[in-house]
Amino acid sequence: MPAMTTSMPDTDTLSAMLSRHAPREGVWPTALPRLWIIRLDAPGGELAHAVQPASLCVIAQGAKEVLLGDERYVYDATRFMVFTTDLPVSARVTEATPAQPYLCLRLDFDAEEVAELVARSGPPKAPVAPREGGEGDDPGRGLFVSAVTSEMLDASARLMRLLDHPEDQAALAAMAMRELVYRVLRSDQGERLAQVARADSQTQRVHRAIRWLKAHYAQPLRIESLAKEAHMSASSLHHHFRALTSMSPLQYQKQLRLQEARRLLIAEGLEVARAGHAVGYESPSQFSREYSRLYGAPPSRDAAKRRDTPAARFTA
Numbered sequence: 001m002p003a004m005t006t007s008m009p010d011t012d013t014l015s016a017m018l019s020r021h022a023p024r025e026g027v028w029p030t031a032l033p034r035l036w037i038i039r040l041d042a043p044g045g046e047l048a049h050a051v052q053p054a055s056l057c058v059i060a061q062g063a064k065e066v067l068l069g070d071e072r073y074v075y076d077a078t079r080f081m082v083f084t085t086d087l088p089v090s091a092r093v094t095e096a097t098p099a100q101p102y103l104c105l106r107l108d109f110d111a112e113e114v115a116e117l118v119a120r121s122g123p124p125k126a127p128v129a130p131r132e133g134g135e136g137d138d139p140g141r142g143l144f145v146s147a148v149t150s151e152m153l154d155a156s157a158r159l160m161r162l163l164d165h166p167e168d169q170a171a172l173a174a175m176a177m178r179e180l181v182y183r184v185l186r187s188d189q190g191e192r193l194a195q196v197a198r199a200d201s202q203t204q205r206v207h208r209a210i211r212w213l214k215a216h217y218a219q220p221l222r223i224e225s226l227a228k229e230a231h232m233s234a235s236s237l238h239h240h241f242r243a244l245t246s247m248s249p250l251q252y253q254k255q256l257r258l259q260e261a262r263r264l265l266i267a268e269g270l271e272v273a274r275a276g277h278a279v280g281y282e283s284p285s286q287f288s289r290e291y292s293r294l295y296g297a298p299p300s301r302d303a304a305k306r307r308d309t310p311a312a313r314f315t316a
Contacts, residue, residue, distance in 0.1 A: 011060045011061065011077045011153065013157055014058075014060040014105075014153060014156055014157050014160065015060040015061045015103050017157065017160040017161070017163075017164075018037050018039070018060050018061075018103040018104075018105060018160065019039070019101070019103060021037055021160070021163055022037040022038070022039040022103065024039065025039055025040055025041050025101075026038075026039060030163055031163060031166065031169065032159070032162065032163065032169065032173050032177070034107055034108040034109075034110065034177065035105070035106070035107055035108075035159065035177070036105075036106040036107075036108070037103070037104070037105060037106075038102070038103075038104040038106060039101050039102065039103055039104075040062070040093045040096050040101060040102040041096055041097065041098045041101045041102075042093075042096055042097065042098070043092070043093050043094055043095065043096055044091075044092030044093045044094075045092075046092070046296075047067065047090040047091065047092050048090065048091055048092060049088070049089075049090050049255075049259060049262075049294065049295070050088070050089065050091070050259065051086055051087065051088050051089075051214075051255070051256065051259060052066075052083050052086065052087050052088075052089050052091075052143075053083065053086050053108050053109075054083050054084060054085050054086055054108065054109045054111075054196070055082070055083050055106050055107060055108045055109055056080060056081075056082050056106070056107045056109070056180065056181070056184055057075070057080060057081045057082075057083075057104055057105070057106050058080045058104065058105045058106075058107075058148065058152065058153075058156050059075060059076055059077050059079075059080070059102070059103070059104045060077060060103045060104070060105065060156075061077060061100055061101065061102065061103040062076065062077075062093060062094075062095045062096045062100070062101065062102030062103060062104075063075070063076035063077075063093070063094045063095035063102070064076070064091055064092065064093050064094060064102065064104070065091065065092060065094055066081065066089050066090070066091040066143070067089060067090040067091065068087060068089050068141070068143060068245075068246050069246035069247060070246075071141075071246060073143065073145050074094075074145070075145045076095070077148070078147065078148055079145045079146065079147055079148060080145070080146060080147075080148050080152065080184075081143065081144070081145050082143060082144055082145075082146070082184055082189070082192070082193060083142060083143045084142045084143065084144075084192055084193050084195070084196050084203070084244075085142040085196060085203075085206070085207050085210055085244060085245070086210055086214060087142050087143060087245060088245075088247075088252065088255035088256065088259065089143075105156055105159075105160070107159075107177060107180055107181070109181065109193075111196070111197065113177070113178060113181060114181060114185075114193060114194075114196065114197045115197035115198075115199075117178065117181055117182055117185055118185065118194045118197045118198070121182060121185060121186070123191070123194070124185045124186060124187075124190035124191045124193075124194050140203070140240075140243035140244055141192075141243070141244065141245075141246065142244045142245055144189040144192055146187045146188055146189045147187075147188070149183070149187070151183055152180070152183040152184075152187075155176065155179045155180045155183050156180060158176050158179070159173075159176040159177060159179075159180060162176060202232075202236070202240045203240070203244060205230045205231055205232050205237075205240070206230065206232075206237070206240050206241050206244050206245075207244075208229065208230045208231070209226050209227075209229060209230040209232075209237060209241060209249065210245075210252070212226060212229045212230075213226070213249065213252055213253055213256060214256060217253050217256040217257055217260065217279065217280065218257070218278070218279050218280035219280065220280070221249065221250055221253050223237065223238070223249060223250075226249055237249070254290065255294075256279075257279040257280055257281070258279070258290060258291055258294050258295075260278075260279050261275045261276060261278070261279045261281075261287070261291065261299070262291075262295065262299075262302070262303070262306075264278060264279070265299055265300075265302075265303035266303050266306045266307055272284070272287075272288065272299045272300050275287075275299065276288070276291075276299075287299070
């Protein structure tokens with residue numbers, strides 16, 4: 001019997017499909033809900049800031065680094081990345097050329113689908129440490145990097161092929177998405193995604209607090225009220241929230257506010273004071289100070305620069 005090999009599966013087919021459906025730089029929605037294609041033709045010069053949704057990211061070509069606080073994660077065609085909850089991160093593409101652009105498939109998770117798969121498939125493997133592609137891993141973090149398998153690439157390719165066959169999407173798309181999520185759950189870090197789906201887990205309770213923050217980021221934050229929303233004590237919320245996101249609830253809220261303010265300045269052309277007030281800042285000077293600290297320039301100067309730059313360059 002021939003010996004089994006451990007060589008990485010070929011990604012050329014997946015790259016070709018992604019490139020065909022993303023002919024230019026950008027974040028491309030597809031005919032399949034929750035499925036996106038990201039393309040960049042050159043490395044990013046500065047960090048992009050965004051709230052990354054709970055999702056799976058599979059790179060077919062190129063490489064990217066993601067920063068969560070002080071932690072650095074790197075992934076490429078040999079490693080996929082999973083966000084188990086919505087996280088404010090900074091990121092940049094590190095490998096891309098016009099001839100070989102950065103090409104990434106992103107599938108946003110559906111919480112009910114994940115919960116159903118966890119219930120049907122049984123407990124995933126216990127997380128393996130240390131994780132690949134990162135530094136200073138905490139097994140409670142809301143993101144991880146793990147080795148791509150041939151099964152995952154095959155599932156990704158099957159999902160992409162449905163974009164060329166609209167007549168098959170109604171019957172097969174949900175099945176293809178479920179298979180891709182299943183491959184994540186059966187990976188060596190799949191338990192970390194499964195924790196979010198368990199109604200009695202601390203991770204799921206923190207996830208509830210995150211959903212509340214995203215819906216009410218402009219309101220004053222009272223930790224006791226947020227803890228009640230999550231069915232946790234204030235001290236337990238602080239501990240588990242930081243374990244999952246690497247930041248406190250207040251820091252998370254600040255990221256949400258500043259990123260929405262940036263969108264209002266760039267996309268809607270709001271003046272600085274109005275943008276700050278819209279996201280919950282009562283003091284214009286505090287808004288300008290915290291904005292400059294995160295983005296490296298005052299709001300008006302940063303917004304003017306961004307309006308002249310393709311939006312894809314600032315996609316985390």
